[in-house]
Amino acid sequence: MKFFIYLLLSISINSIKAEDHHKHDHDHHHHKENEKKSLDAHEHGLSLLNLVQDRNKISFEFEMPGFDIVGFEYKAKKKEDIKKVRNALNILSEPKNMIIINAEAECKKEESEARVMNDNSHSEFISEYILSCKKISLIKNIKIMYFDSLKFSKKLKVNLVANNEKLSQVYDIKNNIINVEDYF
Numbered sequence: 001m002k003f004f005i006y007l008l009l010s011i012s013i014n015s016i017k018a019e020d021h022h023k024h025d026h027d028h029h030h031h032k033e034n035e036k037k038s039l040d041a042h043e044h045g046l047s048l049l050n051l052v053q054d055r056n057k058i059s060f061e062f063e064m065p066g067f068d069i070v071g072f073e074y075k076a077k078k079k080e081d082i083k084k085v086r087n088a089l090n091i092l093s094e095p096k097n098m099i100i101i102n103a104e105a106e107c108k109k110e111e112s113e114a115r116v117m118n119d120n121s122h123s124e125f126i127s128e129y130i131l132s133c134k135k136i137s138l139i140k141n142i143k144i145m146y147f148d149s150l151k152f153s154k155k156l157k158v159n160l161v162a163n164n165e166k167l168s169q170v171y172d173i174k175n176n177i178i179n180v181e182d183y184f
Contacts, residue, residue: 046065046156047062047063047153050063051162052162058130058136060095060128062092064124064150065125066124066125068154069088071152074118088125089125094112097149098146099143100145104138105139107134111129114128141178144156155172156170
């Protein structure tokens with residue numbers, strides 16, 4: 001399933017012209033099997049949500065710079081920092097802390113995962129959810145709770161692929177509703 005989602009996103013995102021953002025001038029690397037092979041260059045204050053619909057399932061993948069989640073980018077070693085990371089992972093592990101979908105769609109969580117990736121001087125938080133919806137066509141909007149749950153967060157770039165439709169847009173705390181009417 002993850003391979004299918006990554007394949008769909010990489011094909012679709014390449015065809016979407018998104019605004020150009022300042023990037024770090026260095027690469028991030030991480031070596032762990034069955035996970036992303038590298039930390040992508042990122043901009044503090046800008047996180048990413050890849051959202052893919054496949055029949056009655058919706059996959060959400062958030063990629064967030066460590067600074068935007070816990071206020072620092074290094075690997076946590078002090079008790080206070082470790083506590084911040086654990087708290088963030090608890091928040092990120094529950095979809096309801098990140099997004100809200102109307103109850104009429106009858107969506108249930110099938111999978112949920114939250115993790116932190118570290119390299120020498122940077123960290124990135126990843127949270128992934130797969131929801132199965134009995135009435136997916138009833139989803140008109142998805143409310144982004146991300147900004148309420150994570151106070152350092154400023155912007156969220158959303159890439160959506162659903163039923164051969166694509167959307168790429170940046171959201172913030174004042175503009176936190178993804179209009180998905182006619183996408184599912």
